[in-house]
Structure formats: structure tokens, C-alpha cells
Amino acid sequence: xxxxxxxxxxxxxxxxxxxxxxxxxxxxxxxxxxxxxxxxxxxxxxxxxxxxxxxxxxxxxxxxxxxxxxxxxxxxxxxxxxxxxxxxxxxxxxxxxxxxxxxxxxxxxxxxxxxxxxxxxxxxxxxxxxxxxxxxxxxxxxxxxxxxxxxxxxxxxxxxxxxxxxxxxxxxxxxxxxxxxxxxxxxxxxxxxxxxxxxxxxxxxxxxxxxxxxxxxxxxxxxxxxxxxxxxxxxxxxxxxxxxxxxxxxxxxxxxxxxxxxxxxxxxxxxxxxxxxxxxxxxxxxxxxxxxxxxxxxxxxxxxxxxxxxxxxxxxxxxxxxxxxxxxxxxxxxxxxxxxxxxxxxxxxxxxxxxxxxxxxxxxxxxxxxxxxxxxxxxxxxxxxxxxxxxxxxxxxxxxxxxxxxxxxxxxxxxxxxxxxxxxxxxxxxxxxxxxxxxxxxxxxxxxxxxxxxxxxxxxxxxxxxxxxxxxxxxxxxxxxxxxxxxxxxxxxxxxxxxxxxxxxxxxxxxxxxxxxxxxxxxxxxxxxxxxxxxxxxxxxxxxxxxxxxxxxx
RNA sequence: GCGCCCGUAGCUCAGCUGGACAGAGCAUCGGACUUCUAAUCCGAGGGUCACAGGUUCGAAUCCUGUCGGGCGUGCCA
Numbered sequence: 001x002x003x004x005x006x007x008x009x010x011x012x013x014x015x016x017x018x019x020x021x022x023x024x025x026x027x028x029x030x031x032x033x034x035x036x037x038x039x040x041x042x043x044x045x046x047x048x049x050x051x052x053x054x055x056x057x058x059x060x061x062x063x064x065x066x067x068x069x070x071x072x073x074x075x076x077x078x079x080x081x082x083x084x085x086x087x088x089x090x091x092x093x094x095x096x097x098x099x100x101x102x103x104x105x106x107x108x109x110x111x112x113x114x115x116x117x118x119x120x121x122x123x124x125x126x127x128x129x130x131x132x133x134x135x136x137x138x139x140x141x142x143x144x145x146x147x148x149x150x151x152x153x154x155x156x157x158x159x160x161x162x163x164x165x166x167x168x169x170x171x172x173x174x175x176x177x178x179x180x181x182x183x184x185x186x187x188x189x190x191x192x193x194x195x196x197x198x199x200x201x202x203x204x205x206x207x208x209x210x211x212x213x214x215x216x217x218x219x220x221x222x223x224x225x226x227x228x229x230x231x232x233x234x235x236x237x238x239x240x241x242x243x244x245x246x247x248x249x250x251x252x253x254x255x256x257x258x259x260x261x262x263x264x265x266x267x268x269x270x271x272x273x274x275x276x277x278x279x280x281x282x283x284x285x286x287x288x289x290x291x292x293x294x295x296x297x298x299x300x301x302x303x304x305x306x307x308x309x310x311x312x313x314x315x316x317x318x319x320x321x322x323x324x325x326x327x328x329x330x331x332x333x334x335x336x337x338x339x340x341x342x343x344x345x346x347x348x349x350x351x352x353x354x355x356x357x358x359x360x361x362x363x364x365x366x367x368x369x370x371x372x373x374x375x376x377x378x379x380x381x382x383x384x385x386x387x388x389x390x391x392x393x394x395x396x397x398x399x400x401x402x403x404x405x406x407x408x409x410x411x412x413x414x415x416x417x418x419x420x421x422x423x424x425x426x427x428x429x430x431x432x433x434x435x436x437x438x439x440x441x442x443x444x445x446x447x448x449x450x451x452x453x454x455x456x457x458x459x460x461x462x463x464x465x466x467x468x469x470x471x472x473x474x475x476x477x478x479x480x481x482x483x484x485x486x487x488x489x490x491x492x493x494x495x496x497x498x499x500x501x502x503x504x505x506x507x508x509x510x511x512x513x514x515x516x517x518x519x520x521x522x523x524x525x526x527x528x529x530x531x532x533x534x535x536x537x538x539x540x541x542x543x544x545x546x547x548x549x550x551x552x553x554x
Numbered sequence: 555g556c557g558c559c560c561g562u563a564g565c566u567c568a569g570c571u572g573g574a575c576a577g578a579g580c581a582u583c584g585g586a587c588u589u590c591u592a593a594u595c596c597g598a599g600g601g602u603c604a605c606a607g608g609u610u611c612g613a614a615u616c617c618u619g620u621c622g623g624g625c626g627u628g629c630c631a
Contacts, residue, residue: 031571039574048573055611086574087611132631174631198628286599290629301556301627308629315631343558344626369559369626377565411567414559416565416624423580431593432579438593449590487570499568502579513586513595554593 002482006094007045008032010072015049017071024067025057036480043083043091044476047141050088055315061088071260076550079315095230100463106478106534112543116483118489119160125326126152128337129249130167133241134178135203137248137392140371141428143417145392145434146547148366149254150494151335153545158489163257166245167322170238171262172315179234183226185210186233190219203389230412247312251396253547254404264322271313274321275306283355285395293320296494298351316345317528320352326357335492337366337413365490368413374420396435399424402548406433409546410498432502435550441554442512443536450529451520465527472516474531477507483539485545494545508535 030052037046050065058065071083081093106113128148131141139438150161181200184205186193196202213221213236221229267270275291278284285296285448293316296303306317308468322474326334339347346367350360373380375388380390397402404426411417411434423431436441466472484500517528543550 005574031572033571035573037574038569038577044576046574051573051611061611089574169631172631178621180584250597288629305629310628314629331573340559340625341624342631367558367625372624414558415567421564423566434593435579438591442591443592444591446590452588464619481572491570495568496570499578506578509594510596512590513592516590518590554591 001092003098003479004045004483005033006076007034007080010074011049011068011090012046013073014068014071019074020352021552023071024053024059024064026053027056036524037089037091040320042085042089043081044094044288045092046089047092048089050084050090050251054088059274064088065090066462078284088185090193094476095471096464099472099479100466102475102479103463103530103534103553104461104499104538107461107530110537111544113538114485114541115157116482116486116488117159119155119157119158119412120333122177123163123330124155124160124162124333125165126155126162126335126337127165127167127326130169131245132169132174133238133245134174135201135241136205137245138389139373139392139419140339140396142252142392142395142404142496143371143408144339145249145252145254145530146405147336147413147494148365149252150405150546151337151488152491153547154485154488154497156495157485157545158176158481160489164225164255165247165254165258165548168242168259168263169315170242171266171318172312175238176230178237179230181206182209182213182233182237183230186213186229190222191212192222206237212240212513218499248391248396249394251393251401253401254354260322260325262322264510265318266313270325273319273320274324275313275317277324278306278320278352278355280438281355281357293317293348293355295348295350295351296400298347298354300348300351304348316348316352318347320356321547323349323353323363324356327362333362333364333365335366337368340367340369343367351452364492366413366477369416371408371417371419374418374422377420395419395421402437403433404499405429405547406436409494412495418435420551432498434540434554436501436505436543437548438554439508440539440550441552443508443532443539444552446512446517446532447529447536450525450532453518453525455518455522455529456524457526457533459526461530462523462527465521465524466531468515470511471531474507474511474535478538485493497542498544501539501546504535504539504542508539519536 005434011013011250012029013028015029019026032047033048034045034047037043050068053064054061062084068091069084070411075111078095078098079092080095083091085091103454126148128144129141131137148164152488156162177197177199178201180197184194185199189210221232275284280292283297284306286295290305291307293304293306294303304316305314307313334469346365350363353363354360399421407419407424408417468476480500484496487496488496513529517527517532540550
């Protein structure tokens with residue numbers, strides 16, 4: 001049971017007690033809000049309950065607070081002190097007894113500390129990245145890879161049953177253009193003069209694919225028809241890109257549970273069937289030779305095309321079928337991570353889901369703002385037209401996985417991210433990744449030393465020897481970890497993790513300068529060693545969630 | 555035009571369902587290594603929370619409007 005729950009239960013009991021004693025004429029009990037005060041001088045936890053109740057019971061807030069405090073009965077001795085402060089806040093100061101219990105809990109649970117069952121085994125599907133299989137991943141994909149993977153890590157720790165999925169858009173027009181691009185480069189390399197398609201993919205990698213075909217099989221494909229050539233090249237190039245995507249994701253430390261092919265939807269007629277179902281439900285009509293979805297029935301500004309006049313279904317139609325399939329697979333919630341350039345698509349997708357009879361809130365879409373790549377403060381230009389861009393592979397190569405992931409996870413997804421390559425590469429104090437990793441390496445070093453000096457934690461540990469401010473602050477920071485995990489899960493936003501990692505590292509570094517772990521006093525050394533071990537376990541958990549390595553030495 | 559996101563210290567950004575004198579990192583300035591990792595620590599300066607109204611006992615946070623930036627507004631994906 002987390003300390004908030006304990007406190008909130010105590011307050012609730014106090015309210016009932018005060019009511020029975022005639023001190024507070026309340027009807028119901030409002031939700032009890034507890035927070036960490038900004039100021040350390042205001043205690044470890046505070047509640048505004050008296051301020052909330054004051055107007056209802058027509059009493060001055062401080063008098064309400066007084067009545068509550070008088071009725072509060074801390075039987076377990078978790079509280080050191082309770083104060084009424086300011087306009088009527090009640091401030092709680094935790095006793096070290098509770099802090100020591102946190103330490104023994106961490107010792108017992110190790111890296112499982114902070115894990116919970118708030119997710120209640122709800123089945124969650126997180127779909128992210130889903131880069132088109134027509135080229136290498138770009139920087140923006142990297143952000144979604146990091147965010148999606150870390151969110152999945154945290155939600156799993158919070159008791160959700162989470163699966164990661166990559167939707168492969170391996171169908172339709174873009175694949176044809178992709179194939180044509182390869183075919184044209186192939187012909188070009190063999191000395192033919194053919195015009196490059198207007199919308200073609202101009203990246204150098206297209207030429208590489210063509211070169212490889214030539215190297216392996218020469219010019220034999222010039223003998224067959226253009227159509228056959230493109231069909232063969234499409235499959236080859238697709239497979240190659242898909243392998244490449246998997247390789248890049250591996251470099252990011254991301255492993256998907258499922259790779260879902262758009263083609264499969266079409267091959268199994270699921271797109272057609274979904275449109276038919278929508279039609280049966282009365283949300284489809286024909287007009288101007290096309291088939292339309294009545295999005296306007298769900299408050300959308302206009303209706304959307306499902307099947308074009310040329311008979312080809314739209315991407316949207318396939319995506320509806322895809323989402324129907326997701327729910328059909330039994331997921332309670334479906335989370336999609338999309339770039340801001342797709343946000344106009346959210347409402348219509350939700351409309352479609354509603355039209356199919358699913359509650360639209362079962363689909364959660366995280367809209368992430370885009371990434372700006374900088375190098376030493378200067379924007380790096382990228383152009384889809386010329387195919388000139390910095391790929392995620394290059395970034396990983398240059399910056400490394402740890403810094404890449406950490407930087408991608410540092411900001412709220414609501415904020416556009418400035419990713420400065422030079423900064424991320426810098427192995428200096430400007431770089432928060434190393435700051436956190438250094439703390440980990442430092443703890444590891446201390447623990448190695450302590451073990452060598454014969455300190456061991458197998459016997460009784462007298463936690464009450466930990467009594468200075470820097471020690472207690474460190475324990476309090478460790479105690480926050482479950483709150484962070486819960487918050488990240490609830491808000492579906494991983495960026496508090498990096499902030500916490502930095503805070504925990506900072507509190508540890510401070511403890512390190514104030515307290516010597518290994519010393520003459522065996523009992524004290526053991527207690528501090530145990531505190532170090534606890535910090536190491538939690539820091540390791542944080543880094544694991546982030547997908548950043550925890551080096552034993554630096 | 556309309557929709558979504560954003561506007562907080564010199565820079566990059568936190569600020570959870572409104573709460574007590576607005577936070578962090580970097581940068582700047584000044585200190586700390588005979589002791590378990592100085593990739594560290596301590597201290598200082600630095601803000602009309604874009605602007606104007608409103609709701610509230612209380613607003614960076616909620617509502618309305620204005621200005622500024624990003625993205626979107628396809629029978630593209």
C-alpha cells in the first residue's frame with residue numbers, strides 16, 4: 001500500500017471521526033488530494049482538504065484543518081509531525097520508520113519495486129513507428145520508437161498486458177511507385193535513359209538496391225516486361241527494406257510482438273467486409289463513382305472516401321479494417337502513436353470506430369510533435385524531394401543508442417523536439433545521459449569496494465542508523481518511484497522518467513559527498529551499503545524502462 | 555478561414571485532476587579532490603509564466619478573446 005493511500009485513509013477516518021464528534025457538519029467526503037509540497041519546509045505531503053471543505057461547512061479553513069488534525073489517529077506511527085499552515089493546508093512529515101520500511105521493501109523486491117497491478121491485466125495494444133516499408137527510418141520515427149517502447153515497458157510494470165505492434169503499409173500506390181523507382185534506377189545503371197517518375201523515391205538507397213540486383217543477377221531483368229520487372233523488384237526491395245527496418249529497430253532496442261501487414265487485410269477481404277458492415281449500419285453511401293463514409297454523422301466536417309472512383313480502396317478504408325481487427329483480437333484498449341502530421345486523421349478514425357459499434361474512447365491516439373534535427377545549433381535541412389535526409393541509422397551510429405533514446409524521451413510528446421546531434425554526442429556535463437549513468441557507475445564502484453571490505457547485507461540491517469538529511473532525502477526520492485511509474489502509465493507520457501532519473505542521480509551524488517559508505521563503523525557502513533544497493537536497484541529500473549544501459553564502470 | 559499543439563529564466567524545457575514566496579538542466583560568476591569514480595558537489599545572480607479580460611477564497615494551470623510559432627485541413631499515406 002502506497003503512503004498516499006495510507007494518508008488518505010487516515011484523513012478519511014479523521015473526517016468521519018470529526019463528523020461524529022460534531023466538530024464538522026459535513027455530508028459527504030470529497031476526493032482527498034495529496035501532493036508533495038514544493039517547499040521542503042512544508043513537509044513531505046500536504047492536503048488542501050480543509051480549504052475545499054471550508055466553504056461547504058461555512059467555517060474558516062484553518063478551523064476545519066484543526067478539527068481534522070485533532071481527529072487524526074496515526075496508529076502505525078508513520079507520521080513524525082502534522083502541521084496546519086498557510087491558508088489551511090495540512091502538512092504531513094513522514095517518520096523515518098516509514099522510510100526504513102521503504103528500504104526493506106526495496107531490498108525484498110529489488111527491481112520489482114514500484115511495479116503494481118493498477119492495469120489489472122487489461123489487454124493493451126500499442127501501435128507505433130509503422131514506418132512505410134519504402135525507405136529507411138527517419139529521425140521522427142526514432143522518437144516514436146523510444147516513446148512507444150518505453151510506454152509499453154512502464155505499462156507492463158503497472159500490470160497491463162501490453163503488446164507492441166508495427167503496421168506495415170505494404171499495399172497500394174506507394175509500393176508501386178517504390179518498385180518503379182528501383183526499376184528505373186536499375187535501367188539507368190545499365191545505361192538506359194529513362195525518365196524518373198515524378199513522385200518517385202530519390203534516396204540513394206534506391207540505387208543501392210538496384211546495384212545489388214545487378215551485382216547478383218546482372219541485366220537479365222531487362223529481358224522481361226516492364227510490369228514483370230517491377231513486380232519482382234517490388235518484392236525484393238520490400239523484403240530488403242523490411243529487414244532493414246527491423247535492424248534499425250534492433251539498434252534502438254525495440255522488439256515488436258507483431259508485424260501486421262496491410263496487404264493481409266486486403267488479401268483476406270477484410271477491407272471489403274468492413275466496408276460492407278459499415279454499409280449495413282447505414283454509414284456508407286455511393287456518390288460520384290466513389291464509396292463514402294458518413295463521417296459527418298459523428299460531427300466531422302465532411303464525409304470521407306473509402307473506395308475511389310477507380311475501384312481502389314483508400315488507406316483510410318484499410319485502416320478502419322485494421323482497427324476493427326485490433327478490437328477483434330480482444331484488446332481492451334488500443335493506443336496509437338502518430339506524428340502531428342497525422343492529427344487531422346484522429347477524429348475520422350474515432351468516428352469510424354464508433355460507426356462499427358465500439359466505444360471511441362477505446363482508441364487512444366497519442367499525437368507527438370515532430371523532431372527538428374540540429375547540429376551545433378544549426379538546423380539540418382532535409383528534403384523528401386531530393387531524398388536527402390539523416391536516417392535513424394546514422395543518428396544511432398553517430399550518437400549511440402543510450403543518448404538517442406534518452407534525448408527522445410526527455411520532452412513531452414506535446415512539444416516539438418530539438419535534437420542537437422552535437423549536444424547528444426558530447427560526453428560532458430551538458431549531457432544528462434552521462435550524468436545519470438555516472439551515478440550508476442559510481443554506486444557500482446562503491447558496492448564493489450564495500451564488498452571487498454567485507455560489508456555484507458545478509459544479516460540484520462539497522463536502518464535507523466540512517467538519520468542525516470542527505471540519507472533521508474535519498475530514501476524519500478526512492479519512495480517516489482512507484483508514484484512516477486503510476487503517473488507515466490496513467491498519463492501515457494514517459495517523459496517524467498528522465499526527469500526522475502536525473503533527480504535520483506542528483507540526490508545520490510549529494511549523499512555521496514556527504515556520507516562515506518565504507519568506514520570504521522560496521523553497522524553504519526552496512527546500513528549505507530544497503531541504501532546504495534536500493535538506489536542501484538531503482539536506478540537500474542529507471543534505466544531499463546528508458547531502454548538505456550546501466551554501466552558498471554565509466 | 556477552420557481544427558489540433560505550443561508560447562514559463564540568456565538557451566532547452568518541467569510544472570500531475572487550480573493551491574502556500576514560480577522549478578530543473580545548461581550557460582555566466584565564485585568556491586570544494588591526501589579519503590569508496592571531480593563525467594561530481596556547494597553557493598550566487600537571473601522570470602510582468604506572450605497579452606487582455608473572466609471564473610475562484612486562490613490561476614502558469616480552467617473559460618473567452620488578441621498576438622506569435624508549428625502541424626493539419628486529398629478520391630496521398
